[in-house]
Each structure stands twice: as C-alpha cells, then as structure tokens.
Amino acid sequence: MLAASLTELFIWFIWEILLSFVLYTTGAVVIGLVTFGRVQKPLYWPALFHQEKRLAKNDFYAVYMAGFFFYLLLFTLLVYLG
Template identity: 60%
Template sequence: MLIASIAELFFWFFWEFLLSFILYTTGAIVLRFISFGRVRKPLFMPSIFSNEKRLAKNDFFSAYVSGFFFYLILLAFIIWIG
C-alpha cells in the first residue's frame, strides 16, 4: 500500500511538473509555427507555469493536445524509419 502511494505521488509529480510543461511548451510552439504566428499561446517559465495553468485551464488544452500529437507523430515517424 505504501509503495503504491509513493508510486502514485511520483507519477503525479512527474506529470504535473515535467510532462505538462513540456507538452504545453511544445504545443504552443507548434501552434505558432503551423499558423505562421497567428495563434500565439504564451510561453511561461517553469516556476510560474503551474500558477498560470490553474488560472486558465480551458486556454491550455489546445496547446497540450498539439504538443501530445507532435510527440506522437514524431514517435510514429521514428518507428516507421527504424
């Protein structure tokens, strides 16, 4: 039971601080690149990212999804080449 709680805490920490920041930042850059600069999602420093994410939950979703699909397509491309 204790090991499961520690594993869940580690996963939450990993997702909340590292993966969500990376997916959002990548998605914001991809959206800006694909739309030729018309869609501008703000880029945040890691220290203020979690505070800003809590304030504007709905605004962050499109950047998350874009970042996730970017890495998914990149992974599929690498598997296809290799």
C-alpha cells in the first residue's frame, strides 16, 4: 500500500514538473510554426510556468493540448513506420 502511494506520488511529481512544461513549450512552438508566426504564445521559464499554469489564463490548456497531440502524432508516425 505504501509502495503504491509512493509510486503515484513520484509519477505525479514527474508529470507536474517535467512533462507539463515540455508539452506546453512544444505546443507553443508548434502553434507558432503552423501559423507561420501569426499566432504567438508566450514561452515561460520553468519557475514562471507553474505560476501561469495555476492561473490558467491565455488559453493555457489549448497550447498544452497542442503539444500533447504533437507528441501523440509523432509517436503514431514512429509506430507506423517501424
């Protein structure tokens, strides 16, 4: 029981600290590239990123999901080609 709780806490920590920052940054870059720079989303430093995430303003989750779907599409392409 304790091992399961520690594992869940570790996975949450990795997701919150590393993966959410990477997905948001990737989403902001992908949106900028796809729209040829017409739509620009702010890129945050990791310390400021968590503050902005808590506020969830400036359509944060749309950019976050764009990064998620980029990696999902990339993974699908690798599986298809492999």
